[in-house]
Amino acid sequence: MRIAYLGTADLGSVRTRDSLDILVPKETANLFTTHRMEAARDRTAYVRAPLVTIVPPALPHALADRPGPNTLILSIAEPFFSETARAALGSDEPSFVEPHAAADSLIREVADAVVREFPSLDRLTASFLNALAALLAAHVARNYLAAAPVKAMSNGGLAAHKMRCVRNFIAEHLGETIRVEQLAAAVHLSPFHFARMFKQATGQSPHLHLLLQRIERAKELLAGTDSPIIEVAADVGFRTQGHFTDVFHRYTGFTPKVFRLNAREASSRAH
Structure with a gap:
């Protein structure tokens, strides 16, 4: 495991790394992350304390931050992380469930403790780093990964054409109340089996x-x-703006208003 402050060499152009990187911005940070998950378009986010951002191994991404020791980076080697994740989830190929930024109090407390106890990061011992890597790898695996999808119908998973049908139904009715019974009926299964x-x-x-x-x-x-945020809430199936705001904040770490402001600031910086 490696712990350091984000430096000039880490910023700028798109790159991939062979490690799981956990970025912990300080109050002085001005951290922007741009990444692509699977076939999705590029997404840029402004990440500020108390949020952290998690960059999976081999994910193309770019970082921008102001000069100086503003963002701590905790890097865990991919082989060690993958082995820990498989053990934690009981899956051969666990995969990340976005978000890439989160309000994670445990990671934040660990980073704060490291900086407090080791003002000079080059004094961190191998035994301490190994123990910390095990703790963080298991935590990330349990909170940000999902077990690998079952690839074949013979193993009990939903067939590909039925998955397409379900996803199309969700996309067409996203602004409505959708019950499991409706999804099950769309692919001719009982709710339990579906x-x-x-x-x-x-x-x-x-x-x-x-x-x-x-x-x-x-x-x-x-x-x-x-x-307006109240219209966005209705368009994606929430009955009240308050409920939408609570759920959105829980899964992104931002209120809808702050997310919109950050997205616009990131867009203006990109252009």
Whole structure:
């Protein structure tokens, strides 16, 4: 494991690293992250304390920050992280569940303790780093990863054409109340069997998957339109702005208003 402050060499152009990187910005940081998850478009976020951001191994990304020791980077080697993640989740190929920024009190407390106890980071011992790597790797695995999807119907997962049908149904009715019974009926399964097979195929319950789809669509609307937040909430299936704000903050670390302001600031900086 390596612990250091983000330096000039870490900033600028898009790159990939063979480690799990946890970035912990201080109050003085002005950290922007740009990344791409799977086939999604590039996403830029402004990450400030008390949030942290987690960059998976081999993920193309770019970082921008003001000069100086403003952001602590905790790097865990990919082989060690993958082994720990498999043990923690009981899965051969665990995969990340976005978000890439989160209000994570444990990571924040660990980073603060390291800086407090070791003002000179080059005095960190190998035994301390190994113990810390094990703690953080298991924590990230349990909180930000999902078990690998089941690849074949013979293993109990939902078939690919049925997954497409479910996703299309969700996309078409995202602004409405969607029940598991409706999703199950769309692919001609009982709710019980559908829920079990869906989780085997995605690593997520239908409820969590639907909720994350609502959040992702809300991000797009907040960043790309001037629609009032109450309208965005309704467009993605929330009955009240208050409930939407609570859920959005829980999964992104931002209120909708702050997320919109950060997205616009990031866009203006990019242009």
